[in-house]
Amino acid sequence: MPELPEVESVARSLQPHLVGRRVLGVETSGLPLRRPIDRARLRAACKDARVDAVRRVGKYLLIDLSTENVLLIHLGMSGNLLVKPRTEPRRPHTHAVFALEGAAELRYVDPRRFGVLRSYNRADLAASPELKILGLDPLDPAFTAGYLRAQLGATRRDVKTFLLDQTRLAGVGNIYACEALHHAAIAPRRRTHALSAERAARLHASIVTVLERGIANRGTSFSDYVDADGAAGENQHALAVYGREGLACPRCGRKIRRLVQGARSTFYCPGCQK
DNA sequence: GCATTACCCTGAAAGC
DNA sequence: TGCTTTCAGGGTAATG
Numbered sequence: 001m002p003e004l005p006e007v008e009s010v011a012r013s014l015q016p017h018l019v020g021r022r023v024l025g026v027e028t029s030g031l032p033l034r035r036p037i038d039r040a041r042l043r044a045a046c047k048d049a050r051v052d053a054v055r056r057v058g059k060y061l062l063i064d065l066s067t068e069n070v071l072l073i074h075l076g077m078s079g080n081l082l083v084k085p086r087t088e089p090r091r092p093h094t095h096a097v098f099a100l101e102g103a104a105e106l107r108y109v110d111p112r113r114f115g116v117l118r119s120y121n122r123a124d125l126a127a128s129p130e131l132k133i134l135g136l137d138p139l140d141p142a143f144t145a146g147y148l149r150a151q152l153g154a155t156r157r158d159v160k161t162f163l164l165d166q167t168r169l170a171g172v173g174n175i176y177a178c179e180a181l182h183h184a185a186i187a188p189r190r191r192t193h194a195l196s197a198e199r200a201a202r203l204h205a206s207i208v209t210v211l212e213r214g215i216a217n218r219g220t221s222f223s224d225y226v227d228a229d230g231a232a233g234e235n236q237h238a239l240a241v242y243g244r245e246g247l248a249c250p251r252c253g254r255k256i257r258r259l260v261q262g263a264r265s266t267f268y269c270p271g272c273q274k
Numbered sequence: 275g276c277a278t279t280a281c282c283c284t285g286a287a288a289g290c
Numbered sequence: 291t292g293c294t295t296t297c298a299g300g301g302t303a304a305t306g
Contacts (some may be wrong), residue, residue: 001299034282036303059300077299078284091282112283114300156278169293173301216286263279264299 002075003059004138004171005235006225009128010055010081013227014106018051018063022101033115034076037096045069045119046098054090058170060116068122072130076114078224080105111224134170138207143169145204153274159195159203160188161262167200172207175220175242178209178267182241182251182255187273188266213238216234237249241267 002010023046028039038128049065056062061081072260084090086105090097096108096117109115120128124226136143151168152159152208162168163177172180181188184206195203219225219233222243226232236243240250245258245267254271 003300036296076283076301110283111285112299114283116301155275161277164300232289262277 001077001173001175002079002219002225003054003173003214004056004177004211005169005176005217006219007056007059007061007075007231008139008215009219009227009233010075011054011061013229013231014054014061014063014081014083015229017104018054018100023051023065024099024101025051027097028100028269031113032097033110033113033117034074034116035094035116036223037117038119042071042096042117042119045071045153057131058137058166058174060130064122069119070122070125072118072125072128073108074111074115074116074130076110076116078112079108079110079115080224080226081228082109082226082230083228084247086260106228127184133167135166135168137170138172138211143208144203146202146206148207149195149197149200152195152203156191156193158188158261159190159192161264162192164262164264169207171211174264174266175216175239176207176210178242179239180207182249182267182269182273183210184271185274188261188268212270241269243267 005233019192026042028047045067049067051063052066053064059074061073083104083106086103091109093111094109096109098106160177163172184203186203214235217235217238219231220235221232222236241256244256248255249258249269252271254269256269258265259266
């Protein structure tokens with residue numbers, strides 16, 4: 001389940017394969033992702049295109065093309081972007097293939113089809129329905145404890161649910177929300193507006209810490225996630241609470257519990273998260 | 275404004 | 291063993 005660190009790892013692993021390379025063509029499976037792929041629009045965007053940059057905003061991967069178009073990709077739950085030799089057989093659920101200069105191709109594989117693949121003119125990207133609603137990326141220098149406190153104060157929800165709201169903070173998903181709250185020793189059911197300045201500052205630092213650790217470990221690989229080279233991440237070994245119901249908290253030793261908030265599992269330690 | 279629920283989808287795991 | 295059911299979850303939309 002790709003969140004910010006996984007998407008960042010994919011972007012970094014794609015860069016050496018893509019930047020400066022020409023895109024020779026695009027094929028699609030014809031099956032819709034979360035929305036249908038506009039094949040004609042995609043082909044036009046990629047015609048005579050060279051890749052200028054690969055970057056990330058929140059959980060979105062952006063591929064800047066020399067045609068003034070940008071490919072916008074969300075990996076959903078089970079999406080992978082893989083660079084493979086043209087001769088290697090394609091896996092099932094391959095929904096888009098970009099032929100690259102040389103002998104390689106970029107493949108978008110997504111069994112559950114929860115992802116997004118669209119293209120925009122560069123000038124229209126910021127106003128796209130996907131990006132225009134996003135809050136700050138937590139690794140943006142503008143993401144400060146003050147910004148977080150203001151966002152927390154603007155709503156009265158459970159703090160765990162708040163962390164998943166991409167319009168407040170773009171890039172945190174279920175794994176890193178649970179980990180950030182445990183790192184900050186804050187209970188997931190605490191209400192946002194009632195968090196003290198001290199707790200908000202702690203949460204801010206913890207969000208950045210767990211995300212940066214996730215990136216350093218090249219992402220969390222539970223089931224599907226691998227980077228563009230097919231390499232799994234290592235962050236699953238660094239998790240304190242996520243997926244560890246019934247196991248001992250690494251900080252205080254109490255058994256980790258699971259609860260459901262907004263139809264998503266929350267893992268937390270009742271001993272040290274207050 | 276916010277909570278809740280359903281939906282999209284497949285594969286893994288659990289249950290029978 | 292083999293079939294059926296349940297569950298996982300990001301984002302969106304409808305409903306209360």
